[in-house]
Amino acid sequence: MAYETQRLEIKKRIALIAHDSRKSDMIQWCTEHHGELCQHVLYGTGTTAKLIVEATKLPVQGLKSGPLGGDQQIGSKIVEGDVDFMIFFWDPLSLHPHDPDVKALLRIATLYNIPIATNISTADFLLNSLYMNKVYERKLINFDSYLNRKI
Numbered sequence: 208m209a210y211e212t213q214r215l216e217i218k219k220r221i222a223l224i225a226h227d228s229r230k231s232d233m234i235q236w237c238t239e240h241h242g243e244l245c246q247h248v249l250y251g252t253g254t255t256a257k258l259i260v261e262a263t264k265l266p267v268q269g270l271k272s273g274p275l276g277g278d279q280q281i282g283s284k285i286v287e288g289d290v291d292f293m294i295f296f297w298d299p300l301s302l303h304p305h306d307p308d309v310k311a312l313l314r315i316a317t318l319y320n321i322p323i324a325t326n327i328s329t330a331d332f333l334l335n336s337l338y339m340n341k342v343y344e345r346k347l348i349n350f351d352s353y354l355n356r357k358i
């Protein structure tokens with residue numbers, strides 16, 4: 208596979224998403240890391256964003272609610288190169304009507320080499336990474352070489 212790179216600036220663009228049973232974890236995590244998070248650009252699915260804004264006053268730009276297409280909107284932002292990190296506290300104990308969207312988001316984030324935290328400890332490690340406050344060259348699949356592959 209051929210690769211190219213995408214330059215991530217110091218100010219990162221972070222997507223914040225949590226299923227209902229994980230929203231309290233997300234709010235607590237955002238509260239604890241308010242000082243770091245406020246230095247970055249924040250997006251979130253509708254309900255997650257609304258609850259974070261209410262609880263922390265962090266400027267989270269809310270998209271549609273997950274089951275109404277919010278996961279797909281985050282996926283679209285990833286494809287457009289507008290998301291650098293994803294914190295997605297998904298619920299491993301419940302079924303969701305939009306499970307195909309959840310899978311699609313996790314798939315597209317993996318494909319685009321997006322660092323993904325699905326639990327508090329990984330989110331802590333990401334936020335404390337040396338790369339967080341530096342410019343970072345992220346490897347990306349070279350899509351021209353993909354389009355020109357032999358079929």
Ligand SMILES: O=C(CO)COP(=O)(O)O
Pocket residue numbers: 224225226227251252253254255256271272273274277278309
């Ligand atoms: O369902 C979600 C992620 O799959 C989250 O959506 P909300 O933030 O709107 O609850």
